[in-house]
Amino acid sequence: SAAAGPERPQVVSHVQQALSYTVFDCKWVPRSARLLCLGSAARGTGLIQLYELHGARLELLREIEKPKPIKCGTFGATSLQQRYLATGDFDGNLNIWNLEAPEIPVYSVKGHKEIINSIDGVGGLGIGEGAPEIVTGSRDGTVKVWDPRQNDTPVANMEPVQGESKRDCWTVAFGNAYNQEERVVCAGYDNGDIKLFDLKTMSLRWETNIKNGVCSVEFDRKDINMNKLVATSLEGKFHVFDMRTQHPAKGFASVSEKAQKSTIWQVRHLPQNRDVFMTSGGSGSLHLWKYEYPAQRSKKDSEGSEMGVAGSVSLLQNVTLSTQPISSLDWSPDKKGLCVCGAFDQTVRVLIVTKLNKI
16 A cells, blocks of 8 residues: 655545446546546437536536447547547447537447447647547457548558457557657457557557456557556556567566556556556556656667666555446546546546645
8 A cells, every 4th residue: 555645645536426327438628627428328328428627516518318328538639629529339330529519420430340448549639740540449359540531441450360369459549659650559458468550560569468358558658759558457467568678579678566456447647747647446446656767778688689677666645436446537638636537336536636746
């Protein structure tokens, strides 16, 4: 457990809002005091709820019902002017919504044969160079990259090769988008596979297996040379990979940490400090971590090849908020320490994490 102390960050539950449905994802609307909850109503339809934070309460501004339950959403491929929301649903549809006029999607494609488990966007919001793109990962085993300016067909499709069994893709994330050409997608699967796809060369750049279903992957930043990647797993462990140095045989150096006995559903890096991240757990808990770099990030092996050196991870704080898993988590991009999380107790919580400027 994390040590207490006057300089330690505290995780304070600021607002709790009970919901009448299952929430799968929650997101801050960029440049606003608004947040979205996405999920599934009892009768099997999809819901998007838009809330505004007023002091210590949340005001429901709008509720939008859709035919299919909504699993995940991102603003990552839109401009700050438009702030369109891209969502993946239980039927494999990728839709992009203008929340001001949400009756009909501004873009829609039947992206996958089965549920879209995970979605990420890059090239919008001033984050990452290059085209605005959306990546979707599905139970059908495929990972697809979409450019909303192009109709119907994905710009990249990563699927199992002939004869390889298809694995349920649980999580996807963009990274390395520091110029117009470079871009990678990381995907995690139910069997512990992690695959890094290079979109510039359209090839598999690296793969590893962490021996347990990969629930969430995230780069510490999307818009820089790959620096660090965190992958969380079904059995309470997470791994931090140093992505700066790729050894020809050993790949990337990593450090792993057993956070708890239950599943780590999500990892989210603090937007204002890439070495601080939060994990959310199946036990209804949140853990706040800090990564410490080693004295030297790389060394030469006996053959003279560069290999990475992993750092260490320290626990800054942990808190239990719910009896049910906290399945979604999002930091405010604008206000440091403001965070929203959704749990299976049908509650959305706005949190304030204090003293983040002291660490």
